[in-house]
Amino acid sequence: MTTWADRVSPTVKAIPPSGIRRFFDIVAETKGVVSLGVGEPDFVTPWHIRESCVYGLQQGYTAYTSNYGLLELREEIVKNCVASYGVTYDPRKEALVTVGVSEALDLAMRAILSPGDEVLVPEPCYVSYKACVALAGGVPVTVPTKMADCFRVTVAQLEELVTPRTKALLIGYPNNPTGAIMSKAELEAIAAFALKHDLIVISDEIYASLTYDGTHTCFAALPGMRDRTILLNGFSKAYAMTGWRIGYALSNADFIGAMTKIHQYTMLCAPITAQVAAIEALRHGQCNMLRMVEEYNRRRRLMVDGFKTIGLDCFEPKGAFYIFPSIKQTGLSSLAFAEELLKAEKVALVPGDAFGESGEGFVRCSYASSTANLTEALTRINRFVKKYI
Amino acid sequence: MRELLELLEKDHTLTVAQLAVMLDKPQEEIAALIKQYETDKTIVKYQTIVNWEKAGADRVTAIIEVRITPQREVGFDAIAERIYRFPEVRSLYLMSGAYDLLVIVEAKTLKDAAQFVSTKLSTIEGVIGTTTHFMLKQYKEAGVILEDEEEDRRLVVSP
Numbered sequence: 001m002t003t004w005a006d007r008v009s010p011t012v013k014a015i016p017p018s019g020i021r022r023f024f025d026i027v028a029e030t031k032g033v034v035s036l037g038v039g040e041p042d043f044v045t046p047w048h049i050r051e052s053c054v055y056g057l058q059q060g061y062t063a064y065t066s067n068y069g070l071l072e073l074r075e076e077i078v079k080n081c082v083a084s085y086g087v088t089y090d091p092r093k094e095a096l097v098t099v100g101v102s103e104a105l106d107l108a109m110r111a112i113l114s115p116g117d118e119v120l121v122p123e124p125c126y127v128s129y130k131a132c133v134a135l136a137g138g139v140p141v142t143v144p145t146k147m148a149d150c151f152r153v154t155v156a157q158l159e160e161l162v163t164p165r166t167k168a169l170l171i172g173y174p175n176n177p178t179g180a181i182m183s184k185a186e187l188e189a190i191a192a193f194a195l196k197h198d199l200i201v202i203s204d205e206i207y208a209s210l211t212y213d214g215t216h217t218c219f220a221a222l223p224g225m226r227d228r229t230i231l232l233n234g235f236s237k238a239y240a241m242t243g244w245r246i247g248y249a250l251s252n253a254d255f256i257g258a259m260t261k262i263h264q265y266t267m268l269c270a271p272i273t274a275q276v277a278a279i280e281a282l283r284h285g286q287c288n289m290l291r292m293v294e295e296y297n298r299r300r301r302l303m304v305d306g307f308k309t310i311g312l313d314c315f316e317p318k319g320a321f322y323i324f325p326s327i328k329q330t331g332l333s334s335l336a337f338a339e340e341l342l343k344a345e346k347v348a349l350v351p352g353d354a355f356g357e358s359g360e361g362f363v364r365c366s367y368a369s370s371t372a373n374l375t376e377a378l379t380r381i382n383r384f385v386k387k388y389i
Numbered sequence: 390m391r392e393l394l395e396l397l398e399k400d401h402t403l404t405v406a407q408l409a410v411m412l413d414k415p416q417e418e419i420a421a422l423i424k425q426y427e428t429d430k431t432i433v434k435y436q437t438i439v440n441w442e443k444a445g446a447d448r449v450t451a452i453i454e455v456r457i458t459p460q461r462e463v464g465f466d467a468i469a470e471r472i473y474r475f476p477e478v479r480s481l482y483l484m485s486g487a488y489d490l491l492v493i494v495e496a497k498t499l500k501d502a503a504q505f506v507s508t509k510l511s512t513i514e515g516v517i518g519t520t521t522h523f524m525l526k527q528y529k530e531a532g533v534i535l536e537d538e539e540e541d542r543r544l545v546v547s548p
Contacts, residue, residue, distance in 0.1 A: 018548065020546060020547065020548045023546055024544065024545070024546040024547070027545050027546050028545065033545055035545040035546065037545055037546035037547070038543050038544070038545065038546065038547055039547045039548045040543055040547055042541065042543070044539060126548065127548045128548070176548075294392065298392075298396075298411035298412065299411070301410050301411055301412075301413055302407065302410050302411055305410040348545055348546055350546060354548075371400075371403070371407070371411075375407070
């Protein structure tokens, strides 16, 4: 007899469950944990943004919006993009407001992929990249990046894996989980590669504002890349608005039109409450955001110094709010390290293999936590690691 | 160095070693800077914010508006000094608007505060009049919300 489980779509069954989810269940059972496992800011959304949402509700902003999102918000998004990167879009046809970057990524994949199309995905990467490709009928092709290359993807690696079936390249810099960034020159090389093989580039730049070394280069702003790129960004990290679920996609009118077609049948629109708040964030949120970035940068240095003292090999992250030390010297697997550390010292972090096989041998520590918490966690990790090295 | 001062303003228990790492500067440089700031009184003092209500101590805070006649050559400063030298005076500001000085006085009881105003403050030569307000509840002090019930609601592990 067939079970209910048998009737689940084979495509869904083939996708492994999120490694983070599995580890979360273990951590949730432990009390008194110092957590470096959190992939979101420890700041609550700045008050002026929250207040604008409350005011919006009082004013009766409770209805559907255009499928594309409030025009006022799209105009602000484009204005911000022009000011930051000098690349412009038509807010009426080339901008779509989504339920977080997660939805935008899913839409992008479904809008461009035919069954069997290959997508190059540098790894370690955010947990949903490869799953979204697969759910859209595509084939994710892993491009493992290495600590020796500062976790940057190189054209040489891409050239080895590109095939006639390759349709797109999916990049996310500054990177979660490694904290790696790519320089303008490096991205220009990637752009030339995309042009040579006629690939679409999906660039997830959700951590763009959290760049600590130089300024962020927007992929779509590179010469000739605007129409070839689906640029994804949102409010979660820069404005500490994770739970609001609000993001956006910018690209040529055809791609945005196709994404909007799926969005209108599956989501209709992003929540109006979050859209109202997002307008306030873009108009008046710069000052708070810069303060947060300064604070993250100080904590980043504290963590780099901490892991250096502990004696673990660690690449210096230049963006996002993660540090990705190697734990290979301990002889433990990522998962074993995370589990044993949790048991022995009650510190939660995320095993690197949750971000793909090439994350094995590393752990992701988030420094979106208070200085006191970080200092305590480093002390405990140090005590734990000393038992192995 | 603005960043160093901002960090110390928020938390003066940070060690020189921690500050040096966070600001990416040598420890000696940070130590010297702090010493310099302490000497030239850029850093005036390190203090602790106490929630006295929680500590169970009875305290009365009065906010007093004072109108004065400025004096030749010294303006408001001479009278201001006569007022701020009293240990009961916690803060003193020169204001624009309907009155001249804003005085914050701390006392043990309402009576003590009233007595200070009537016998010490209003009798100073040049003081034309005072209006006293008593503080009922303190919500925020020096940028810190005293009873902040907003907790960390994040999941312990998330992508």
